[in-house]
Amino acid sequence: MKSRPEALGSLEHVVLLAVIRLGSNAYGVTVRRQIENATGRDISIGAVYATLSRLESKGLIESCTGEPTAERGGRAKRYFRMNAKGEDALRQTHDIIVKLSAGLKGLEFT
Amino acid sequence: MTRQRALHMATWAFSWLAPPSQREALLGDLAEEYSHRANTGSASAAVRWYLQQVCASALPLLWVRVSQAGWLATAGVAVLAYIAVGVIEFIVDRDIVASYASDGGSFNPLSMAITFPPVVLIGYFATRFRPNAAIVLAAMMLLSVTVMTVWANEIMPLWYRVAYFLVGPSAVFLGSAFRSLRAHGS
Numbered sequence: 641m642k643s644r645p646e647a648l649g650s651l652e653h654v655v656l657l658a659v660i661r662l663g664s665n666a667y668g669v670t671v672r673r674q675i676e677n678a679t680g681r682d683i684s685i686g687a688v689y690a691t692l693s694r695l696e697s698k699g700l701i702e703s704c705t706g707e708p709t710a711e712r713g714g715r716a717k718r719y720f721r722m723n724a725k726g727e728d729a730l731r732q733t734h735d736i737i738v739k740l741s742a743g744l745k746g747l748e749f750t
Numbered sequence: 751m752t753r754q755r756a757l758h759m760a761t762w763a764f765s766w767l768a769p770p771s772q773r774e775a776l777l778g779d780l781a782e783e784y785s786h787r788a789n790t791g792s793a794s795a796a797v798r799w800y801l802q803q804v805c806a807s808a809l810p811l812l813w814v815r816v817s818q819a820g821w822l823a824t825a826g827v828a829v830l831a832y833i834a835v836g837v838i839e840f841i842v843d844r845d846i847v848a849s850y851a852s853d854g855g856s857f858n859p860l861s862m863a864i865t866f867p868p869v870v871l872i873g874y875f876a877t878r879f880r881p882n883a884a885i886v887l888a889a890m891m892l893l894s895v896t897v898m899t900v901w902a903n904e905i906m907p908l909w910y911r912v913a914y915f916l917v918g919p920s921a922v923f924l925g926s927a928f929r930s931l932r933a934h935g936s
Contacts, residue, residue, distance in 0.1 A: 668779035685779055686807020689772055690814045708778070711785050715778030 646698070648733045654679070655691045656730055659701060659720050667706070667717040668692075692720055700726035753797050760804040767811040769818055776811075780804075819882055828886035831876040835891070835918070838868045862917045869918060873925025884926035888919035 648656060658674040659666045672688045675681070695701045706717035722730070741747060761777070768776045780803060788796035842864045876883040895914050899906060906914075 668775060669782050672779075672783070684803055684806035684810065685776065685783070686767070686803075686810040689768075689776055689807075690810035693769070693772065693814050693818075705775075709782075711782050712778035713781045715774045715781065717778060718772065718775035 646729060646732070647736055648700075648729055651687070651691050652695055653730070653733055655688065656695060656700065656722060656726060659692075659722055660730075664719070664721070666720045671720070695726070696720075698725075698729075699723070700729050753793070757797060757800060760801050764804045764807065767808055767815070769811065769814050771818075772814075820880070821882075824880040824882045824886055827876050827880045827883040828890060831872050831883060831887045831922075832890050834872050835865075835869055835887075838872075839865055859913070862913060866917060866921050869921035870925040870928070873922035874929045875925075876922070877926040877929040881930075884922050888922045891918040891922065 654675055655671060658671045658678070662670050662674060668685055668688055671692070672683060672685055675683050675688070692701065692703075696703060701720050701722050703718050703720050706719050708714045708716040761780075764780065765773055765777055780800065783803075784796055784800045787799055839861070842861055846860075846864055873884050873887065876887055892915065895918065899911055899914070
């Protein structure tokens, strides 16, 4: 029997959406910038990595190491991408939000 | 403090906080964003941003380290080691010290001297199984010594109290240091 995917926490949700949006260019810097641009919040790189690490340990995303570059002091990037389990969790979370917000007076979602 | 020195210290703190598996990527991300900000804006604003990032990242990164360390297993090893220390102390006090000490061995340095090497060994093996188990074991020993000195029926001499606080945790840390040295040497 297929187990029901778990719902995501709010930061997990935001980080996962940023990872999808960035596609093959999702790594710490770009994920942090994407969230900062969308939310207006100056989120710390540590908080982004803590969330990415939690998502990875839950098996919702995968990571791989990129090439080192000079502007990073010769350090390699770590790229993230969502997998099928992550997609299920995202869908589940979205369903919950849609169900809970449906029919609320004064709130109109597109 | 100069700007460079502040950055150097912040980088050192950040690399200590970062989980080893993510250290390189984290430091690289921080360097990349800093370099972008320093090139497009003011250098002092970039330094401020860097220091603020390091401070704001401390708690989340510590949390990742703790959760990745497998603390349940560490606590389990520490508890087993603590029981082993208790058994050794009991045997030493009952079978060895009591037969040599004329005053019944209540506050006898012989007990500490005999117990020290086995506790070093316990610290060694605890670290071998779980790298952080020695820290937990030492904390448990300090806690139990505090409880015992507060609620002890007999009045302990000051030297005994101080020695009691120092000897056990020191032995554990010594064993842990031996293990770490050996692991790094091989």
